[in-house]
Amino acid sequence: MKGLAMAVVALALSGTAARAADPRYPNWPCTQAKVPEISLAAVWAGPALDDAETKWKNDAKITALVAKLSARKTPIDEAERSVKEFLAASSADKTNNAKLLFAGLFDTLNAQRSQVMNGLERVSRKQREAADKIREEAIQLQALQGATPRDEARVEALGNELIWKTRIFEDRNKVVRFVCEVPTTIDQRLFALGRVIQQEME
């Protein structure tokens, strides 16, 4: 049990030390650099969006298509095909529709991305609290183990609790690493769809 307590302390310490590479974002848990927002110019070289930035929300056809294209469950190939079909069918309104569609995707996917990033930072804060708690309890356990007479029942109970908490902590860390990939996949989707829209406009 003593070995476990030491291992837990080491884990909790390393878990926190490995983070916070960028001092501007102390709660950012990912190795990928945090880019708070995608700038329009990074993904769009087409004409100025102008009032399309607000007007897309008023167009039922556009909002429905944006919702479908933004959903992670829609495979990217299928999404690209839908863009082509939609613009091919828009003839005279093509440029306008292209601008509305991209404006909608830009807003929606940027918002989706922010949500994921906020979630990651929230989990990261909780993980830090959990690490502190684990560290405290590990110290308590060590004290209990060294006490005479030794209260076996309490040592056992606290030991078990620590095993649990550590497990949850580790599982969450794994999930975080997985979710860290999500902002990038959203970037990729926005860029890929934006590129198709621009090609179709030419």
Add this chain to the structure above:
Amino acid sequence: MQAEVRTQMSRMWRVALLSGLALAAAPAHAFIAYVSNEKSNTVTVIDTDSWTVTKTIKVGQRPRGIDFTRDGKFVMVAVGDDDTIQMIDAKTQTVVDSLPSGPDPELFAQDAAGKILYVANENDNTVTVIDLEKRSRLGDIQVGVEPEGMTISPDGKTLINTSETTNMAHFIDTSSRQIVANVLVDARPRFAEFKHDASELWVSSEIGGTVSVIDPKKHEIIGKVTFEIPGLRKEAIQPVGIGMTKDDKTAFVALGPANRIAVVDVASRKVTKYLLVGQRVWHMAFTPDEKYLLTTNGVSNDVSVIDVAAQKVIKTIQVGELPWGIAIAP
């Protein structure tokens, strides 16, 4: 009337000649491009006629620098995490041999004859010199911390090596293997490219966001190419790969996370156009006829095809994860 017939005839002749030329040129158009995918540990093979992926070759860990041997028989790829350079047989498209580099090879350059290979080893501050015929190590050159970019002057006498940490372009005499000059450039120099007439050396700085133009004889900076894209933060503009047309008139500069290639007029050193390609565009290669320029886009995991004359992106091809370098069969 007579004159009109004559012009019509000559027009027909011209068309006939042109189409004949086009036919004759058609087989040469099918080139084979090899793309190193840093994350998926593969090399993607692309046919430039159909613009499709024809094969994916499993290679070592972290493939980056990639180039053909001058005879076109082998593709060399630096697999940094395996501390070696692998050789792919261009006929069978399989890994057949390896070359003795130092630890963590990233990029390499070969002399005009294709006999000697110089390898930048990111981890031990050296450049390894390899005899390509014997496939053996000839020696090492001590350079700055973390060597990066590598190129050789058209006459083969000077090797240029850029260092990420010292922010310098080191000029190395290839016969004595000694550093003869250092030129300070902007932060994190990544890539170096000579004009074909050897009158200028262009060095890109990833963090500095510029390309320094150096007089290779006087070892002095004689100009700088700067980039500006409305709506993009300066930090997002990170110049890396450079490609120059054989007539030395037009340069193409990859701008990393700006997702664009800058088209630069070499004489005035001014950007004339920005082309949106893919995410984190890194390196590039021309087809030998210079009709097309292919760029590797690391985050969107694809290759963009640029029509050089039209200065337009005409195609996107999905490859492996984190495409880094590209080489096209001579």
